[in-house]
Amino acid sequence: MKISTLAIEEMVERFCRYVRIDTRSAEDSDTYPSTPGQLDLCRLLQQELTALGLADVELTEHGYVFATIPANIDRSVPVIGLIAHVDTSPEVTGTNVQPVIHRQYQGGEITLPGDRTQVIRPGENTALADCLGHDIITSDGTTLLGADNKAGVAEIMTAVAYLLSHPEISHGPIRVAFTVDEEVGTGTKYFDVEHFGARYAYTIDGGTAGEIEDETFCADSVTISLKGINMHPGYARGKMLNSQRIAAEFIDFLPKDTMSPETTSGREGYVHLHAIAGTVEETVLKFLIRDFTVEGLSDKEEMMRIILAALKVKHPRLEYTFDIEESYRNMKYVLDEHPQVTAYAVKAIERAGLSPRQGLIRGGTDGARLAYMGLPTPNIFTGGHNFHSKTEWISIQDMTRSVETIIHLVSIWSEESER
Numbered sequence: 319m320k321i322s323t324l325a326i327e328e329m330v331e332r333f334c335r336y337v338r339i340d341t342r343s344a345e346d347s348d349t350y351p352s353t354p355g356q357l358d359l360c361r362l363l364q365q366e367l368t369a370l371g372l373a374d375v376e377l378t379e380h381g382y383v384f385a386t387i388p389a390n391i392d393r394s395v396p397v398i399g400l401i402a403h404v405d406t407s408p409e410v411t412g413t414n415v416q417p418v419i420h421r422q423y424q425g426g427e428i429t430l431p432g433d434r435t436q437v438i439r440p441g442e443n444t445a446l447a448d449c450l451g452h453d454i455i456t457s458d459g460t461t462l463l464g465a466d467n468k469a470g471v472a473e474i475m476t477a478v479a480y481l482l483s484h485p486e487i488s489h490g491p492i493r494v495a496f497t498v499d500e501e502v503g504t505g506t507k508y509f510d511v512e513h514f515g516a517r518y519a520y521t522i523d524g525g526t527a528g529e530i531e532d533e534t535f536c537a538d539s540v541t542i543s544l545k546g547i548n549m550h551p552g553y554a555r556g557k558m559l560n561s562q563r564i565a566a567e568f569i570d571f572l573p574k575d576t577m578s579p580e581t582t583s584g585r586e587g588y589v590h591l592h593a594i595a596g597t598v599e600e601t602v603l604k605f606l607i608r609d610f611t612v613e614g615l616s617d618k619e620e621m622m623r624i625i626l627a628a629l630k631v632k633h634p635r636l637e638y639t640f641d642i643e644e645s646y647r648n649m650k651y652v653l654d655e656h657p658q659v660t661a662y663a664v665k666a667i668e669r670a671g672l673s674p675r676q677g678l679i680r681g682g683t684d685g686a687r688l689a690y691m692g693l694p695t696p697n698i699f700t701g702g703h704n705f706h707s708k709t710e711w712i713s714i715q716d717m718t719r720s721v722e723t724i725i726h727l728v729s730i731w732s733e734e735s736e737r
Contacts, residue, residue: 321722345408351405398728408502465705544636562598658734665726
């Protein structure tokens with residue numbers, strides 16, 4: 319099954335329309351969604367889904383968009399969810415995005431026209447070698463593109479439109495969800511799994527074409543507060559206990575060549591100091607702890623406790639607190655209990671003419687949290703690269719393969735229900 323040229327053109331038009339809406343989320347906002355631009359896009363998606371003929375399109379009080387494609391067969395098929403998030407990273411500006419289409423890429427560097435210091439180089443982007451002859455979309459170099467995750471939004475919308483106009487493709491009931499604030503870690507904060515009603519789901523939020531990701535980090539946040547003793551520095555001998563200097567000792571005890579984001583890859587976890595603030599009297603260190611197993615998390619946290627205990631021996635007057643907050647867990651623990659969810663995605667990718675690559679995410683997704691909320695949700699590729707940067711890029715041909723994968727996927731669930 320190959321989608322038509324018209325469907326591809328509509329997909330590109332959708333994508334370019336969506337990326338022009340500034341939907342950056344914000345870490346410190348006291349609203350949900352955290353920024354008004356996200357609601358602008360969600361309202362547009364609500365209108366577009368309604369225009370496609372879906373009768374139950376819903377914009378929830380928290381900004382989620384839900385809709386249903388009814389089954390077109392009589393037999394029982396599990397309800398399948400398709401999910402993408404509308405927000406983009408707060409780390410790079412998303413204001414006045416100007417998408418640029420580089421037709422028939424023939425190799426070499428891609429220099430972005432709005433800021434010619436922004437160059438996409440083949441040596442740093444090995445996936446470009448698989449995209450010769452493709453049409454590449456970038457920003458003009460002054461903003462991010464927003465393929466993370468508006469590519470997923472456009473691909474789901476295109477698949478929805480295609481399925482509605484091709485009733486000969488058998489499928490069960492399909493639920494669509496567009497979420498907010500995924501980039502700041504709260505994308506599922508108000509997601510009502512029971513109301514959504516899907517038995518299994520897929521986030522369309524991955525990268526390289528052909529990837530299916532069923533594994534994420536396990537994640538904790540650790541906050542350490544070191545309590546010192548302040549004193550006039552002119553009379554501080556034997557009296558002052560400078561918490562900042564002890565914080566420096568703690569950091570110095572951490573591994574130098576391993577166990578940090580900049581020294582790890584693959585299945586290696588890390589201890590990442592991402593914030594520090596202090597005075598003589600108190601210094602607070604905030605860490606992100608990541609590992610692919612719960613046991614790995616525990617080992618890293620125990621290492622930190624041992625360092626603190628050693629510092630307490632060296633500085634008996636030191637007082638400290640050590641607080642752990644659970645963020646999310648590896649979704650593979652859940653998905654292994656439902657192997658068909660990943661297996662059907664692998665089969666769909668094969669039918670789309672790609673070689674499936676089952677991988678892991680050195681991070682988290684909405685799906686990781688949803689899996690532990692009762693909705694097993696692996697992650698399928700969008701075709702995007704260099705997310706969260708001004709050199710973000712995506713191939714139109716790879717976006718097309720994502721749409722075809724989605725269509726094959728819902729068809730496979732229908733086929734398998736006959737057995």
